[in-house]
Amino acid sequence: MNPQLRRLLLDLGPLVVFFAIFQITHNIMYATAAFIPLILAALALGYWLERKLSPMAVVTAAMVVIFGGLTLYFNDAAFIKMKPTIIYAMFSALLLGGLAFNRLFIKYALSFEFEMPDATWRTLTWRWGIFFAILAVLNEIVWHNFSEGTWVAFKVWGILPLIFLFGALQAPLLMKHMPKDEA
DSSP: OOHHHHHHHHHHHHHHHHHHHHHHHOOHHHHHHHHHHHHHHHHHHHHHHHSOOOHHHHHHHHHHHHHHHHHHHHTOTHHHHHHHHHHHHHHHHHHHHHHHTTOOHHHHHHTTTOOOOHHHHHHHHHHHHHHHHHHHHHHHHHHHHSOHHHHHHHIIIIIHHHHHHHHHHTHHHHHHTSOTTTO
């Protein structure tokens, strides 16, 4: 199987199952109870297959365990709903805060895929940092103002397409700096 497709399935599989269980049961507690072991299994399987762990995948899994656990323990869906806000805000703060200290953290996450000048990494960092801040605000708006079902659907059919679209919009910048034999 294509490594990128495998990574995509490992990253999105637990979320798709979360969505499916919610659609079937209309119970966010059941969906959350399934989400926690699935994301840990995906992380373990990814490590077993690739012998490395993505820092973003580890942080996301840890947040799912923490906030999913709090959701189940307190029987309060607010915890699982605020998890994306906290993750997106953390990524935004890490990227933009890193810029303030002349650290290009996105370069460390993606440098095995691309070699680019620091000015390009800086541009990419600004873009993704601001984008993650926008996602955090969007998640807050949706979970505070719409039904639970709408929020769950928004997580899968709103946020994910936005992330893929935004990533695709970065392709011209990345392609400009790809080695000629890979372009």
